[in-house]
Amino acid sequence: MADPHGEDDSPETRTARLILALRSQGVTDPGVLNAIERTPRELFTPDLFKERAWEDSALPIACGQTISQPFIVGLMTQALTLEPRARVLEIGTGSGYQTAVLSPLARLVYTVERYRTLMREAESRFKILGLTNVITRFGDGGEGWPEQAPFDRILVTAAAPEEPKALLAQLKPGGVLVAPIGKGPVQSLRRYAGDGKGGFKVELLGDVRFVPLLDGVAREL
Ligand code: SAH
Numbered sequence: 001m002a003d004p005h006g007e008d009d010s011p012e013t014r015t016a017r018l019i020l021a022l023r024s025q026g027v028t029d030p031g032v033l034n035a036i037e038r039t040p041r042e043l044f045t046p047d048l049f050k051e052r053a054w055e056d057s058a059l060p061i062a063c064g065q066t067i068s069q070p071f072i073v074g075l076m077t078q079a080l081t082l083e084p085r086a087r088v089l090e091i092g093t094g095s096g097y098q099t100a101v102l103s104p105l106a107r108l109v110y111t112v113e114r115y116r117t118l119m120r121e122a123e124s125r126f127k128i129l130g131l132t133n134v135i136t137r138f139g140d141g142g143e144g145w146p147e148q149a150p151f152d153r154i155l156v157t158a159a160a161p162e163e164p165k166a167l168l169a170q171l172k173p174g175g176v177l178v179a180p181i182g183k184g185p186v187q188s189l190r191r192y193a194g195d196g197k198g199g200f201k202v203e204l205l206g207d208v209r210f211v212p213l214l215d216g217v218a219r220e221l
Contacts, residue, residue: 014054018070021056027074035101036074043125044095063115065211067095072208079178079191079205080153082106091141092157096122103131110148112141114217140216144170158213159187168192180210
């Protein structure tokens with residue numbers, strides 16, 4: 001249906017517009033774009049913001065956290081260079097949106113969140129979408145998931161104050177970790193690629209704004 005400004009704002013058009021915008025900003029991997037296109041972001045946004053679900057912006061969710069901007073989700077997912085057999089660890093489930101984008105691109109996605117409320121809400125969304133390869137955990141993701149390590153890929157969706165050594169140690173040789181690193185409001189998105197000899201090649205992917213990775217689990221719900 002046409003809106004007063006003459007723009008066609010059907011869900012299909014909004015989706016197509018977002019995919020085009022991501023592509024023009026450098027998210028070109030067809031698998032990643034396909035996963036974003038098929039993940040209903042409105043399911044992950046609070047009622048107040050559902051109208052804006054297909055805009056390329058971060059939005060507030062419960063517990064003072066945010067659902068990431070689709071471009072950043074695309075950029076980080078693309079930087080992971082996923083393979084269908086990969087076991088992936090994600091730190092910071094939040095709304096579960098990034099997890100749902102990872103799900104069709106990997107064999108198993110392990111995701112950790114320090115707010116129980118967010119974890120439960122995300123779990124109910126994974127159930128609605130029938131995502132059977134997502135394994136959730138309420139806990140402090142800064143420590144990784146030692147019982148399930150090592151992982152082929154690790155994605156940190158909260159800002160680590162410095163190089164996340166505990167997480168790098170849970171990466172398989174030749175694995176890839178993507179994380180925003182920095183203490184301030186703007187962090188540097190880094191990609192660590194294991195060289196197979198215990199070292200890493202580090203690549204800077206640009207400036208990003210993430211909520212901080214905090215120690216321990218949240219005492220509030
Ligand atoms: N990937 C999310 C973005 C979430 S924002 C999405 O797509 O919606 C970052 C999340 O990291 C928040 O939910 C925050 O509670 C969580 N977080 C911060 N520190 C953490 C920690 N140490 N362990 C687990 N989760 C953490």
